[in-house]
Amino acid sequence: MTRPGIITRMRSGLKAFKRAYSGFDITGSSGKWPMQSVITAPISQQLAASRLASRKIAWLVENSALVASIVQNSVTAIVGDGPTVRPLHPDPDVNAYLQTAWGEFYSACDIEGRQSLGGLLARVARGFYIDGESFVQLVTDPQTMRLKLRLLTADQVDSSKTVPSLGMTGDQPMIIAGVEYDAVGRVVAYWVFRTPPDAPWASVSPAVRVPAEDVAHTYEPRFAGAPRGISPLIPIAGLAQELDQAHDAAIVKLKTTALVAMILRDLDGSAVAVDTATDPASIALEPGTTIKLPPGMEAQFPPTAEMTAIGEVLKHFARTCCAGAGVPYFMAANDYGEINYSAGKLGLATFQRRVKALQANHIVAQLLDPIWRRFVLLEVLSGRMRAPDFESNPERYGASFLWPSWPPLDELKQAKADTLNVAARLKSRAQIISENGRDVADTDAEIATDPYAAGNLSASAATIASQNEPENENA
Template identity: 70%
Template structure:
């Protein structure tokens, strides 16, 4: 082993010497541990520890709690609406009714709407870096129910490497089972959460991947588990707490008035009036000191730049977390309209990416497929083309849209875009999280709807800003 180690070190030294790049460590600026030589193994080793630390910060650090709250609210809001892709209006309406019933009571615990359940999923995504949902069939009603599993319930200690020497046995990594082709086939789940009171000591149970929805962001190819997106900012958030505590303590210390009385000649006579134990300052008090005494006040340090340092740290944390700092800190006075709109647009793109890539693709789509399957197998819906045309039984999900900063300008822009045939009504309505068919039905049934609404809208869109302000 000694020869191998010396050979390896010599090769690394040779590589650094002739690479010509500073990142190899030849200059000595790069610390030895400043690298990720094994991203998958290192993430698996740090994932559970990171989730525990960030869980503590989510309950005790004001900025981290605000970041998670704003991110979860933006991603989920009150839950998505669904649009069935089936061309038959009757079947589409039946699927819509089944979804509405499921939406109102989706959890095995009962009494929870889908919006609240998805908020717990999104919170787990930020705290643990992943969330597990078990699709359960209620034996009494043959309807879909959801069971939220903690990240610790999927046994991260369950690892059995195949290495090509176990025959047909699959490979298990951190509680996730893979087949020979690398597909996820099962999860090894503990019966109860390990931190629950009187938790079960039974070994993990194998549950098919067909019944588990794993919401996570695979940062590296082949990584089986997730890690919190707040991991890079967790140490800085802890330092922010320390800095705030130190600043508060400094303010308290600065508010104290301290005085040091010295006798330069060393002949200070002590009596009742000049006893150091009896000397104290009071409003309006006059202290008579003997001759030769000197009075000094301890210096107080400057604090004019503390707020700038704290604000800079807050901006770094929020930027890495993907949440605008003015939202997380509530400091809307530090930005103008253009900066706020730009920051909000970037945040909206990040939210939409999480909705489409993780919430919809990894959870809502399998959930919808299971709901449709149960409707067919239970006999509640006749679907003769379910196997031959499965694409007809797919669906699209619409999340609640973002409110416009200036609703009048937004309405004008949408009206002009539709008139110029640059956008469609369906696209604009879908951005608001509503089904265009529902909007058209409401307009048709509205007794106050007029035929000249389009003309009125065009007239409003053609008004200039001065006319609008005068009105």
């Protein structure tokens, strides 16, 4: 027996190494990984696909029941009926004035005069899911010196406006997809069309430069340096369209299965001369009738396919779409027959964390905070509010926003948990009130003026903890 040479052993070793490394199939060396399934330039590819993708997502939202439900439930969960504001100034009189002025602004903030701030935020959240971004222009009414908001469409910011700086003219700004940057990298302006490009009789004038401090851009940058956003529903768009087509095919199949069809075959060719009573063209299946076939004819019925598993297949696709969108399936499909208390609470907890992240990181940080700063600035500059320390202590004129709370799955269990947490000093009363979307001062004022709250109606933690709960077999 002869041993292989050194060259043969080296070749076999290299092949083994190649097989072991390509087993991960991340480089595509095995041929199993599609070569087109790679993102080589994330920002450029996103900018190229975002506008067409938003149009397809918009079509799905208007035509797909599941995608429409996903967007509707997400927007409702994020905005609700709108947040309440809590000014942070140490002077209660200043806080009271700011709350009153903010209430007036809340009800009449839209420059079109049609919606309150809650309705505008719902449109912003809807644009976030369809276009991946929303733009709100901060406008000062020249007659009243009050803040007004103008919602811009994503197409209204000129995505074709790209002017590279190239570093040859010093401080020349760089414009990418309608977003202008200075030499340091700060966003300094947006290039905006006067009217939406898809509006009837839209203006054909070129985009104008709007300073960045006058525009609130709400979006989620998926990659570092991404100037624009893209819809978070992109991963499920293709599957959602296939799911709709599968639904249509299943409906057609159900309709054809419900039909009674018959095929007449001439077995030996003897059915040549037939009278009108036995003419195959005049034969029809009717309830309670007896049909006499011509001599030599045989009746056959086409087979019908089984559809017992189609429901589970369609449900699996729907669950995958909901998982990709971050919305619980039972909420989007309005299907609560297969969940219990624990499963529902677990599914809602994950969804609530996502909603809170969107509220804090995007709606508040990118939109409500700039609106509040401009609102307070106009109140001071117009002379409606006296603020001698506004420039020296601007942090005193900040605010926090309280969102509507989620209704508990079991009110008695939630009340027990809140009472025990306060008794054990794990939570404060103010924290629990804030989690319910209320202000502590407002709650205390309402309790103080409530004649039924004059006595001590609160129960001890031990009393509440010992209360019996209703039996729940699925808990």
